[in-house]
Amino acid sequence: MDTIELEPKHIPVAGSADVVVAGGGPAGVCAAIAAAEAGADTLLIEEAGCLGGVWTSGALAWILDAEDKPSGTLLARIVRTLRRRGELEFAGDGTPAFNIEAMKALLDEFCMEAGVKIRCYTRVTSARRSADGAIACLVTESKSGCEAWRGRVFIDCTGDGDLGAAAGNPFELGDPREHRTQPMSLLALLTGLDAAQMRPYLIRRGNWDEAADRFAALLCEGDYRPSYRGVALFHLGNGLFMLMANHQYGYSGISAADLTAASIAARREIGRQVRILKTRGPAWENVRLVATGARIGVREGRRLAGRYCVTLDDVMNGRRHPDGICRVRFAIDVHALYPDGGCKLEDAPPKAEFYEIPLRALIAGEVPNLLMAGRCISGDFFAHASYRVTGNAAVTGEAAGVLAALAARNRVFPGNVDYKEVIQEMKK
Template sequence: MSEAIYDEPSKEIPILVTADVVVCGGGPAGVAAAIASARGGARTVLLENQGCLGGIWTSGLLSWIIDAGNKKGIMQEIMSRLDRRKARIPSVWEDFTYDAEEMKLLLEEMCVEAGVTVMLHTRVVHAAVEGARRLSLAITESKSGRQAWAASIFIDATGDGDLAARAGCRFDLGRPLSEETQPMSLMALVAGLDPEKVAEYTMNGVSESPRERLLERMEKAGHRPSYASPSLFHIRDQLFALMANHEYGASALHASQVTKATMHARKELHRLIDGLRSLGDAWANIRIVNTASHIGVREGRRIHGRYTVNERDLLAGATHEDAICRVRYGIDIHSTNPEQGNGFGDDGKKSLPYDIPFRALIAADVDGLLMAGRCISGDFIAHSSYRVTGNAVAMGQAAGAAAAIAAITNVLPQHLNGADITKALQRLEETN
């Protein structure tokens, strides 16, 4: 049966603003890109679909930041400012937990201080390309209707590569051939726990094998989670974050599948917490305070760029002259097929620290477009490593600094002087 079609009448769309740089997506990569761009002297607009900045950090309640310790500049500034708010708990490793509500406020303050124009509740739905390949407009939908945003340079930090795809860029998705993607996970905040009594179950580093201990408790309560390595993170006081869910086979590109995954995940989380509470003792008062307003998506589009970060780079510990980020996190593939396990692994491959080159942030098919975060150009194996948010911030910082230079000097990103980008990044690193 063919789909019914509605032929929407054409209409004029107001171009709301002309900026130097428009950043689409206000997650860790997008916020860093917008701040870096504005600090570089560019008139910068940041468009975000959710009602807060931070993406997976805030609306996704991730609460755990990985591979941030060697990232200078904006990432270090965020860490320092969280510390001043007493809103961060370092682990015995370099990873750390943070208070998502404090993070929301901090990111807004940093954007306002930098002079970024922020628009929340605004989703990118289309793009306009001039001539053969120059991106000229990002088109959005919001309570204000359909609007267009003009800029000299655009940055796609949507995670799923929405702007790039709508501009006609090619992309890859999931594993080669099968296109199986890593599962989604819905985070939850839980309260009613005594930190000392559950310390051995948390990921903050005070005991060995906390995941295994937590799994044993859940199974004793009669429930085996869909994620075989459930993780509990201490945030502050009696507040914790829980990741215990895998949603397999759901595509981030289809709203119906994201909806089904979200509802299924929320039901599972409540069942798991009810089970833990039934154990009594340390778990007697555990309750869900909040589930994330957006399910955590590990994998969407990987947009084709002028370089593809690949498995060989990871295995060899590649270095690049145009490096903008050194990744130290290993290969981390959450099972793409529950019949082959429901944990995580590395497909039998071991990576070394490696560089992400600036070329991987430059769209191959459209001019005037950069990417930052998990939608940059990379293969399946590489993506499983660089996708974590400490790296996303570093990529955003580099994209924003480069975008400002490109816009102000009227030069396309691929023609920028590498030394100028390096100097701009050094200035950002010195701000902390």
């Protein structure tokens, strides 16, 4: 590879905080709000122009695995507030479906009310560690240039473990055999459809395969077949539908070139699918594509090594922990790694009704003041395919935020905080 030499430069320190959160998706916003409400001076850094991550920029207007989360969680508060404002309904299977613009505004509101300092349009690029191995500051790039941010405790909520990797914490990526990651999908929002007429094609609890097969038959034309076999149409309410009907195979979520290529291919395929639907009779002739996600949905990035690794065995056996902070019910949702299938979890024993994520899985293994929440917590390939969804990301984010605030308050590393204090604080 051709290289250039970049001259050493003095980077301005743009700010500091007790707790610095990298990534403003479901995990990051809940981490930041929880830390601030627990009394910590908190900074939230997000690369997009809005908070919410896949909920907003990614157009995933469903909160998956929101069940069985305590009523006092930030996630429950978000759901209650949106519902009270008429911006959320429960879909046919009980999943919360929300207005994306209302979610953006609400997350801004909650963060500002808690006193979180927000910096959008800013991406974490590197980290500097002190002699004891702790992160002294992280470095960002933005329209403001290259800047540094100091903190006592840092939380990686980037989804792909960007901060943890930059700080040198070990990680795993992909399946255990080939290190290949699950395919990406770009979500789309559709209007011009009647919910009653769409009922045979809509995804509801217990009917995914049947509805997907029926919908996929509509999308086939000539030699074209959807890249995703489990094509799905979801009703979000108020005449709005969410379409998930593409798989982009073989791309890496930690490669900008791959993300670009996958996004272009996905937009092309979605456009073709909508054009096909318009030819499928009166029920479909007015269908209109109103938006695709500003970012493609990445199912899998780095899994940062922590003090505990959530495993397939934990998932199958419903393992609980004294420091359990999040109960997970979601299925082991491994999307085939190749267009012809492969690396699905086949012939496995039934998953337990639920299992718990311990606080230890949120504490980095080799960087003492680093926590992680959301997709990049410590777990294996198959467990990750279950806990990765947004309801669990939000709750792990809240736990990480509380732990970070307690560590900063007591001037200790997070691993030295009694987990009972975290659980007690989360119950307030």
